[in-house]
Amino acid sequence: MNWSKYSAPLSFYPLAGNMIPWFSALAALAMAVGLYIGLLVAPTDATQHDSYRIIFVHVPAAWMSMFLYVVMAIWAGIGMGLKARLSFMMAQAIAPTGAMFTFIALVTGCMWGKPTWGTYWVWDARLTSELILLFQYAGVMLLRTSIDDLRRADRASGVLALVGVVNIPIIYFSVQWWNTLHQGASVSMTAAPKMAAIMLTAMLLMTFGFWMYSIAVVLSRVRCVILERESQPAWGDPSSVPEVAEAR
Amino acid sequence: MYWGSVGEFLEMGGYGLYVWTSFIITALGLTWEVVALWRRRTAAIADSRGIVRSIE
Amino acid sequence: MNRPSLWEALRGVVRRDLMLAMRRRADVAMSVFFLVIVASLFPLGVGPEPAVLRTIAAGVLWVAALLACLLSLGRVFTADYLDGVLEQMVLIAQPLPVLVVGKVFAHWVVSGLPIVLLSPLLGLQFGLDGEALGVLVLSLLLGTPTLSMIGAIGAALVLGVRGSGLLVALLVLPLYVPVLIFGAGAVTSSMAGMGGEANLSLLGASLVLSLFFSPWATAAALRIALE
Numbered sequence: 356m357n358w359s360k361y362s363a364p365l366s367f368y369p370l371a372g373n374m375i376p377w378f379s380a381l382a383a384l385a386m387a388v389g390l391y392i393g394l395l396v397a398p399t400d401a402t403q404h405d406s407y408r409i410i411f412v413h414v415p416a417a418w419m420s421m422f423l424y425v426v427m428a429i430w431a432g433i434g435m436g437l438k439a440r441l442s443f444m445m446a447q448a449i450a451p452t453g454a455m456f457t458f459i460a461l462v463t464g465c466m467w468g469k470p471t472w473g474t475y476w477v478w479d480a481r482l483t484s485e486l487i488l489l490f491q492y493a494g495v496m497l498l499r500t501s502i503d504d505l506r507r508a509d510r511a512s513g514v515l516a517l518v519g520v521v522n523i524p525i526i527y528f529s530v531q532w533w534n535t536l537h538q539g540a541s542v543s544m545t546a547a548p549k550m551a552a553i554m555l556t557a558m559l560l561m562t563f564g565f566w567m568y569s570i571a572v573v574l575s576r577v578r579c580v581i582l583e584r585e586s587q588p589a590w591g592d593p594s595s596v597p598e599v600a601e602a603r
Numbered sequence: 604m605y606w607g608s609v610g611e612f613l614e615m616g617g618y619g620l621y622v623w624t625s626f627i628i629t630a631l632g633l634t635w636e637v638v639a640l641w642r643r644r645t646a647a648i649a650d651s652r653g654i655v656r657s658i659e
Numbered sequence: 660m661n662r663p664s665l666w667e668a669l670r671g672v673v674r675r676d677l678m679l680a681m682r683r684r685a686d687v688a689m690s691v692f693f694l695v696i697v698a699s700l701f702p703l704g705v706g707p708e709p710a711v712l713r714t715i716a717a718g719v720l721w722v723a724a725l726l727a728c729l730l731s732l733g734r735v736f737t738a739d740y741l742d743g744v745l746e747q748m749v750l751i752a753q754p755l756p757v758l759v760v761g762k763v764f765a766h767w768v769v770s771g772l773p774i775v776l777l778s779p780l781l782g783l784q785f786g787l788d789g790e791a792l793g794v795l796v797l798s799l800l801l802g803t804p805t806l807s808m809i810g811a812i813g814a815a816l817v818l819g820v821r822g823s824g825l826l827v828a829l830l831v832l833p834l835y836v837p838v839l840i841f842g843a844g845a846v847t848s849s850m851a852g853m854g855g856e857a858n859l860s861l862l863g864a865s866l867v868l869s870l871f872f873s874p875w876a877t878a879a880a881l882r883i884a885l886e
Contacts, residue, residue, distance in 0.1 A: 459628065498830060511816050576643070
């Protein structure tokens, strides 16, 4: 099968459109089962009692926030290497979803912190790293919107994404270092309860569900980006897209 | 089923406020993203139609 | 005519930038004044109690130095960009990353080195003494060039973009966080009796890494900005 024909955005458009329902269905199913197990079936935790259940959204959201940044950087790298427009569009489409998961991770982290540590915000390694990750997402998105020229915007935010992805493990290490520097024993919300297998199952299901959701949403957004960009007549005939042709 | 009653389920052992706030915020976030994306798509299609028409 | 060697090209860039900076000596003064003002704001905000000031000294002085570096980033490339000299630099036969190192080094001499030289005085104002002062100076000596190198990436990315002052801050501050942690951490652990060596080594490593990698990123960003 000739995959390279899909590197043209207007060819990729219908392919993406066909994939979205499948990923959406997988997402809904995985999240439903995960929530059922996590909220209804899994037993309580000895130390944290029922507040531990927040991990069923907090941890998957945190994982997705980091995973999506890496994927975004990979697409940016491919775009710069192959000079492929569609790759940059994928990177553009990923950023808002990644930022949203980062935000969810932060908020749920606060909700978990209050019953566990007594305060809404704790300067522990993971929450602080998530906060800085949010700034990095904001930077990539703001840089893109600040530059008028599309090509420059693509490549500049691509460079920033690549630099930022190198920064993520560095931040992780340095913030953990900073924690041990100031507190002896590290305050860590990653000291999660010893996970019974059933808790782990629910968490993995939720992670998978978030992942499928992300793919569906990113594909949907990249289709919007394609429509918005490819409406320049020089780049392609947008009436090859069925919804647009319907109007005639 | 772990819970004895619906009341217990909503209470979450006293932590109901935190647990449910977390899940509701997550649900709101995902829903908002989907809705915003749907609106963006509608606008993009309308714009494309407008441009196609103006070319003809 | 012989092509100048890499080393000569580097020296040429540094000399040119330093000479230009000498004509605008206000730039040196600006970094210094900013540092002093910001550092003075904290006692005004927090109160003059010596014990409190000693506790926050490392963090405050490092954040003030970091902000001074951040503000000076607008001057790394902008003048040459507006003159068209930057375009020439991209086109000539010398590797752009080397020229970038030269420019950033000259920029550090003008904007960063004064911070290092002034820091003992500010440290004294905050009640630091002896070993802590030495560690402060050393941490800034290692840290400010790193901040300049990393900051140059941001400066290159936002060349000519409107609102670039605030934008560059947002882009660069997440990259500055590790250097801040190691730098302030060196002084703090020295004051706590644990010695600053571990953090200073990490600072040194950061400097070396930034010298190797940020010129490439900066050069890429410059090419993107100039197309």
